[in-house]
């Protein structure tokens with residue numbers, strides 16, 4: 001004989017059938033601190049390199065870009081490297097053009113190999129060299145082209161998962177393969193690439209940086225100029241790429257940084273709110289992330305979830321340099337930023 005259904009169970013059935021849950025049933029989701037589903041994960045260059053090589057013959061550039069999206073193993077096949085960011089490795093062969101398009105998610109490129117290809121951003125051809133950071137802010141038309149004789153490879157970084165979570169994705173494919181060049185080549189660098197000196201006569205004051213190209217030679221000379229300083233005990237000689245007019249992050253949703261971890265340097269552990277993706281520009285090191293060791297070398301890409309305790313150390317014979325993107329501007333502007341050290 002079935003036991004009589006308790007009034008309490010009956011009540012739960014009633015609310016579940018009517019799309020309600022008791023707070024007492026779900027309260028464990030209000031965690032004492034962030035507990036991301038994304039995990040810390042490393043894509044090794046030894047594998048990326050093989051993927052890049054095979055992609056050249058295996059898939060055409062087509063209407064979509066030849067960009068291999070890095071899916072976080074903790075996120076169940078979602079288009080996401082962390083909860084807010086997607087990173088990808090994109091390959092463009094000599095003579096290829098990736099069709100013009102625009103989207104509400106903002107994007108950055110960090111050039112890994114190949115010199116002289118371009119991304120045209122809203123009518124401005126931006127010529128790319130290894131180590132350069134190139135922006136394609138929200139809703140700016142862009143196409144990529146490789147008029148050189150070598151394959152170019154770069155890392156893409158976009159705020160797609162964040163934009164998706166906000167139900168704010170818009171996309172438009174261009175009617176033409178390439179957008180019209182309406183501005184001088186590298187024109188934004190000519191205008192805005194002078195550090196803290198910005199032209200007074202240009203009327204634009206965009207939310208995103210009006211400078212589309214942050215050249216590696218400038219980045220490297222800034223790192224070298226500061227190499228003898230103490231730097232941050234957590235990040236070493238760490239610099240943020242800034243909006244030349246405001247000094248703020250390059251775009252409202254993505255902050256970009258570069259950090260030098262000097263030969264022999266061992267940084268301290270810290271956790272912060274917000275997620276990031278790191279790319280190793282040069283050198284070797286070991287990052288301890290929530291107790292797990294990640295040994296990295298040039299070309300590797302590492303996802304760092306929110307609130308993961310992390311400490312980087314140089315384990316090689318030269319200075320190491322890491323480039324990273326994060327959702328810090330969003331976290332900070334909403335008042336969620338916190339950090340904790342051991």
Ligand code: GTQ
Pocket residue numbers: 065067068087088089090103107142156158
């Ligand atoms: O190159 O414009 O990895 O629109 C994902 C979406 C690259 C791009 C990605 C994109 C692009």
Ligand code: FE2
Pocket residue numbers: 101102103107142
């Ligand atoms: Fe795009």
